[in-house]
Amino acid sequence: HYDLLGGRSPYNDLTMRQAAALRTELAKKKAGVPVAVGMRNWQPYVADTLRDLADGGARRVLGFIMAAHRSEASFERYQATVNDARVALGEGAPEVVYPEPWHDHPLFTTAVASRAREAYSRLDFPDRSRARLIFTAHSIPLAMAQAGPYVEQLTQSARIVAADLGIDTWQFAYQSRSGSPRDAWLEPDIKETLRSLDAKIAVIVPLGFLCDHVEVLYDLDIEAAQVARAAGIRMERAPTVGDHPLFIEMMASIVAAHSR
Template structure:
């Protein structure tokens, strides 16, 4: 059992107004050589929602839901936008925090989904500040599975079709990154498939088909990423008249990032409409009571063994 006197929710961050969008995106891609034209394209997605990503609001809601169950003070910091993790750690030091559990809002292995959070922890740690201990991957935890199963069940209820095709989605990554995820490689996709299998089982759908597809790809077209894209998959499903309705379950996300509300609720929904497919999107884990309780249960587990430094290396950037 971890001996913690605080909990830090560590997340990606997101803009909270039109003027925040470009500075936020510049933080996200710093050092990656992303053309400004690409940033302007992505910025349009955010501006279509008033320049506000839902992720910060949902993290605030998660923190408030955690306060009664965590048993210790709960803090929240981000990688790319306010409140920045380094500022929060300074406040934790001033508050006398000695040792904090770190709950990353990403459930799976991989460079962006895990290793980068270890890098964040190293970057924001300060002399005399709290020891920060990242908790384990939790995509197979019963709390995460139960939350997702409840949300998928609710989506089926809204759709009113128990025979709808179940399609799980997760953030696509470069194939090279997927192949090196975990000590032996391939762990990102393997963990997602395991989570999808567990949710499908919790729904009592053993033996019924489900799919794992990808969304939110970015980067130069010459770099191969995990496929199929969710919109391409909807087009393939439409070739069979039996696939008249679909439930999308964003199992790769724990809250409604911009990727969820734009790539699924906007783009995928538009494609489904054009194809004549009825579509419902399941909610992310969010503040489901079982998911919230899961965080406390992770804190009560033995301290996880840190991943080796060779695990989930950063992606190889294409030469300019």
């Protein structure tokens, strides 16, 4: 997958771009709060970032986990990683707090709707009303989904975005599943959804992702697009929110509220 996309993941670059935009927005708000990036699975690691913050005198940190919809995989594992880093630091570890859920924040949902409109704008005007709106998110094991608010929060976000777009008929599909095929995961899969779609135009909105990384670029733009072409469907994929000004503004407002 990486080879087909230039040999590397764009994830770090995109996340750093979000962080840079957040710094700029906070400066506009006169909120002198440093912004640092920490990751679970690659550099800069959470433990190293938290140590640097502690060495710089930070005593209270807002942990803004880059996932709008919460599950054990998307949220709790990051909290556990932060907690492990704090334990390793010992008494000098900063306190880490987390924001309330923001999947239904109007700035977030409006940013998603704005990105969706970018996809609709590539269609001729008569085709826009004939296009089927499909939201996607990362599939997770069914047992994990049943233990948390993931599906409920995704549904809430999708409903708000669809209403913003003035669209009554829409559907949800999942993508990027892994693990044993014997285990139950959230369905339907986007590829099966496209194969059985009762429309010839589809607008795909990757609601569950915050930047155009490999699981969006490959799983949708290559794999799902191939299925759509084979089914005779024109597929237009909306960009993720990325560094959309409204999304960055939302992050800045949350940071500012916690820094008072």
